[in-house]
Amino acid sequence: MKTTRTQNLLAAALIGVTVFTATIARAADPLPSWNEGKAKQSITAFVEKVTKPGSPDFVPVAERIATFDNDGTLWAEQPLYFQALFVFERIKVLAPQHPEWKDKEPFASLLKGDMKGALAGGERALLEMGMATHGGMTTEQFEKIVSDWIATAKHPVTKRPYTEMVYQPMLELLAYLRANGFKTYIVSGGGIEFMRPWTEKVYGIPPEQVVGSSIKTKFEMRDGKPVLVKLPELNFIDDKAGKPAAIQHHIGRRPITAFGNSDGDLQMLQWTAAGSGPRFCLYVHHDDAKREFAYDRESHIGRLDKGLDEAAAKGWTVVSMKDDWKTIFPAEKK
Amino acid sequence: MKTTRTQNLLAAALIGVTVFTATIARAADPLPSWNEGKAKQSITAFVEKVTKPGSPDFVPVAERIATFDNDGTLWAEQPLYFQALFVFERIKVLAPQHPEWKDKEPFASLLKGDMKGALAGGERALLEMGMATHGGMTTEQFEKIVSDWIATAKHPVTKRPYTEMVYQPMLELLAYLRANGFKTYIVSGGGIEFMRPWTEKVYGIPPEQVVGSSIKTKFEMRDGKPVLVKLPELNFIDDKAGKPAAIQHHIGRRPITAFGNSDGDLQMLQWTAAGSGPRFCLYVHHDDAKREFAYDRESHIGRLDKGLDEAAAKGWTVVSMKDDWKTIFPAEKK
Numbered sequence: 001m002k003t004t005r006t007q008n009l010l011a012a013a014l015i016g017v018t019v020f021t022a023t024i025a026r027a028a029d030p031l032p033s034w035n036e037g038k039a040k041q042s043i044t045a046f047v048e049k050v051t052k053p054g055s056p057d058f059v060p061v062a063e064r065i066a067t068f069d070n071d072g073t074l075w076a077e078q079p080l081y082f083q084a085l086f087v088f089e090r091i092k093v094l095a096p097q098h099p100e101w102k103d104k105e106p107f108a109s110l111l112k113g114d115m116k117g118a119l120a121g122g123e124r125a126l127l128e129m130g131m132a133t134h135g136g137m138t139t140e141q142f143e144k145i146v147s148d149w150i151a152t153a154k155h156p157v158t159k160r161p162y163t164e165m166v167y168q169p170m171l172e173l174l175a176y177l178r179a180n181g182f183k184t185y186i187v188s189g190g191g192i193e194f195m196r197p198w199t200e201k202v203y204g205i206p207p208e209q210v211v212g213s214s215i216k217t218k219f220e221m222r223d224g225k226p227v228l229v230k231l232p233e234l235n236f237i238d239d240k241a242g243k244p245a246a247i248q249h250h251i252g253r254r255p256i257t258a259f260g261n262s263d264g265d266l267q268m269l270q271w272t273a274a275g276s277g278p279r280f281c282l283y284v285h286h287d288d289a290k291r292e293f294a295y296d297r298e299s300h301i302g303r304l305d306k307g308l309d310e311a312a313a314k315g316w317t318v319v320s321m322k323d324d325w326k327t328i329f330p331a332e333k334k
Numbered sequence: 335m336k337t338t339r340t341q342n343l344l345a346a347a348l349i350g351v352t353v354f355t356a357t358i359a360r361a362a363d364p365l366p367s368w369n370e371g372k373a374k375q376s377i378t379a380f381v382e383k384v385t386k387p388g389s390p391d392f393v394p395v396a397e398r399i400a401t402f403d404n405d406g407t408l409w410a411e412q413p414l415y416f417q418a419l420f421v422f423e424r425i426k427v428l429a430p431q432h433p434e435w436k437d438k439e440p441f442a443s444l445l446k447g448d449m450k451g452a453l454a455g456g457e458r459a460l461l462e463m464g465m466a467t468h469g470g471m472t473t474e475q476f477e478k479i480v481s482d483w484i485a486t487a488k489h490p491v492t493k494r495p496y497t498e499m500v501y502q503p504m505l506e507l508l509a510y511l512r513a514n515g516f517k518t519y520i521v522s523g524g525g526i527e528f529m530r531p532w533t534e535k536v537y538g539i540p541p542e543q544v545v546g547s548s549i550k551t552k553f554e555m556r557d558g559k560p561v562l563v564k565l566p567e568l569n570f571i572d573d574k575a576g577k578p579a580a581i582q583h584h585i586g587r588r589p590i591t592a593f594g595n596s597d598g599d600l601q602m603l604q605w606t607a608a609g610s611g612p613r614f615c616l617y618v619h620h621d622d623a624k625r626e627f628a629y630d631r632e633s634h635i636g637r638l639d640k641g642l643d644e645a646a647a648k649g650w651t652v653v654s655m656k657d658d659w660k661t662i663f664p665a666e667k668k
Contacts, residue, residue, distance in 0.1 A: 062540060139582055183542075196586045206396060207586030208517075217582060219575035219601055226604045228582050235583075241553035248473055248551060248562050249569075250584060252530045252541030267553055270560045 030176040032326070033169040039282075039324040042317045043173065046280040050256065051180050057278040061181040065255040067247060067268060068174070070188035070195060070212075072261040072302040073284050074203060075166040076155075078293040080301065082162050083190050084126060086149055088118075090133035098132075107132070127234070134191065135215055135232030142230055147197045160332065163202045167284075168330045170259075174203055177257075185255070187211045187247055189239035189264055193230075211250045213238045239264045244271035261286065262302040266310060273314060281316040283307055288322040364510040366660070367503040373616075373658040376651045377507065380614040384590065385514050391612040395515040399589040401581060401602060402508070404522035404529065404546075406595035406636040407618050408537060409500040410489075412627040414635065416496050417524050418460060420483055422452075424467035432466075441466075461568070468525060469549055469566030476564055481531045494666065497536045501618075502664045504593075508537055511591075519589070521545045521581055523573035523598055527564075545584045547572045573598045578605035595620065596636040600644060607648060615650040617641055622656040 034040040050059040071077040091101070091110055101107035106125040109117030119125060134142065155165050174184050186195060186205055192212035199205045214235040217228045238246045244267050247255065257280040258265070258272035269281040283304065286295050297305040311318050321328065368374040384393040405411040425435070425444055435441035440459040443451030453459060468476065489499050508518050520529060520539055526546035533539045548569040551562045572580045578601050581589065591614040592599070592606035603615040617638065620629050631639040645652050655662065 062534075192583070192586070200396075208584070210586060214583065217579045219578045219605070226578065226601065226608050228578055228605075244553045244560065244562055245551045249526070249548065250542070252526070252544060267560065271553070271562075274560050 030179065031169065031172050033172055035324055035326055037324055039317050039319045042280070043176075043282070046257065046278065047177065047180050050278050059256055059277065063253065063256065064177075064180070064182040065185065065251060065253050066177050066182045066257045067185045067187045067211075067251075067255040067259070067272070068170075069260040069262070069265045069268070070186050070190050072286065073167075073259055073265070074170050074174075074186070075162065076292065077302050078295070079157065081190070082155075082165070083130075083194050085156070086146075086153070086194065087126070087129050087133050088115075089149070089153070090145070091129060094133065130191070131215060131232040131234070134193075135230050138227040138229055139193065139217060140227070142193055143197050146194055150198050160329070163198060164330060164333065166202060166330065167325070168327050169325045170284075171203065171330065173259075174205070178204065182257075183209065185209045185211060185247075185251065187238065187243050187258075187268060189213055189237065191215075192238075211238060211246050213242075241267050243268035247271065256280070258282075259284070260307070262304050263307045264302075266307045269307070269316065270310070273316070281311070281314070283311050283316060283318045285318050285320055287320050288325075288328065290322075291328045292321055364513065365503065365506050367506055369658055369660055371658055373651050373653045376614070377510075377616070380591065380612065381511065381514050384612050393590055393611065397587065397590065398511075398514070398516040399519065399585060399587050400511050400516045400591045401519045401521045401545075401585075401589040401593070401606070402504075403594040403596070403599045403602070404520050404524055406620065407501075407593055407599070408504050408508075408520070409496065410626065411636050412629070413491065415524070416489075416499070417464075417528050419490070420480070420487070420528065421460070421463050421467050422449075423483070423487070424479070425463060428467065464525070465549060465566040465568070468527075469564050471564055473527065473551060473562040473564060476527055477531050480528055484532050494663070497532060498664060498666065500536060500664065501659070502661050503659045504618075505537065505664065507593075508539070512538065516591075517543065519543045519545060519581075519585065521572065521577050521592075521602060523547055523571065525549075526572075545572060545580050547576075575601050577602035581605065590614070592616075593618070594641070596638050597641045598636075600641045603641070603650065604644070607650070615645070615648070617645050617650060617652045619652050619654055621654050622659075622662065624656075625662045626655055 031040055031043070049055050049057040050064065052058060068074055071081050075082070088110060091107060095101055095111055101111060106118040106121050106129060150163060153162055154160065155162055158165065177184055184205055186199060186203070186209065188195065188211070190212050192210055192214045195212055196207040196210050199210050200207065216231045216233045216235045218231055220227055220229055236242065236246065243265065247268065254275045255272045256275065256278065258269050259282045260269055261284040273279050273281050285304065286293055286302065288294060295302060296308060297303065308318070365374055365377070383389050383391040384398065386392060402408055405415050409416070422444060425441060429435055429445055435445060440452040440455050440463060484497060487496055488494065489496055492499065511518055518539055520533060520543065522529060522545070524546050526544055526548045529546055530541040530544050533544050534541065550565045550567045550569045552565055554561055554563055570576065570580065577599065581602065588609040589606045590609065590612065592603050593616045594603055595618040607613045607615050619638065620627055620636065622628060629636060630642060631637065642652070
């Protein structure tokens, strides 16, 4: 009898420990880099109401679609979109094979180190450089180029790898949503194949949940082996009004929550907000010149103007990076 | 002591029952509508080797991508693609709003009941009728039209709902693959938004795992409410060489297994087969005139000619519907 009682007590104690540990785990803050306040509270309140069984706002797991812009929302976008910096480097690498670039804008200015001249042609110039560097190779070749670049390239200001220029509070938010049954998607103006090689490792978002801008591809047989060749021909620009169209095309469901930082995300947030049932829209506001960059209504990159007004009018959450985030970037990896 | 012993025996018995039930469940044939033979064996052998931990052919869950054609592979496609039959019905419904159709081919012939005349223009005529009936409305309006149609429309020969014109052995195969960690996708020449309203219910495939042909959509504000308007303008034809391109665009990973029934699926199977590591390609061969339809090299719909040759040359599995399938369609729902 004594042995049995001791065993029972031991078992009870073990169960107690297990329950206690589980309680601590549950009670742990899933968003430790977020300061307590309205923004953080609005997130957890939304997640709690849509996941609570029996709640009038309960949303089945299959419908818990969350879409995130990338540039300026999940990682930084200053002094210039990181993909543009990738394009510039590729132009320098490819220049020996393109002697004609010496006399052709915007390539000529860029190769002379005149960044301002290279960007004088605006979006059209960027697009031209993008197609010249992304097209004319197979999807596998491009994937390798991106993977090699992202593994070694450094941000021009902070000198950190681009994959460490991601926002720690947003990484926590992605994980928190997924832990609550959400399927997290990127819906970015950036190139779909520029993002896919690293989003799973950096954000936990697999290639099939990445939506972005794209050029056309062509299936071909080369030496009896099928390849997909990237053509220097625009397929789709996943920005502004393009974002809801791309969401419908790729996902086929309306998100119940969407996250952005610029007017380029406004239509995605409007589309998300206009669905029936509980909805949550959030803008990241870059107002922290000291720890990151401060820009909004007047910026050429990531302009947030109409979006700020609409967020105020509709009661969307606006995150102050300065006030709402304890830390901006993850700790440096040694 | 007696009570304790009895309880222990009871507990042991319960555990035994549980283990026993689990064993039965594991041992049960996951493909009961498939006759024993080479085709069935090739499927289970592939699934076993890629899912067995420690196997040299083991494939991580995230990479277990399986793509399925729809027309002729998951559901029937005779006497005509079901979506074409939907288009014809829509033209009749919409005719009063389009008096000009009375004098315009292919609409005029169709409205006179002259199917042959309507189809004389071939693919171009079908496409024109498709855009006239799929464009000019919002995505939500179109979804409702498809949902209403699929709930009531009947196959012209069998008089069964189209959602019962699906192949029972393929339903089992989809479930078997998913139970083994595969993500199952449709990659069809059919309209992406024509399939999405019912694929989850019929095949267990959610909208975000449906890839297909599409027309363009445009984001608009209507009375302050955002809508996506379907334009009568082609976006993408997901057939032949389009299939690998669409797979790359939507999924961003190469499938490790692919299933088709026609030359329209050949490039998808080639693309799948050319990846590194274990691969499995399968053609469904329509050779059962009695229980379904018999057609291959000479058919205008679902022609399987080059594909049969390549399957023989490459050792892909070719399923004889007559010999390999015990049943074709699910039991009728009362």
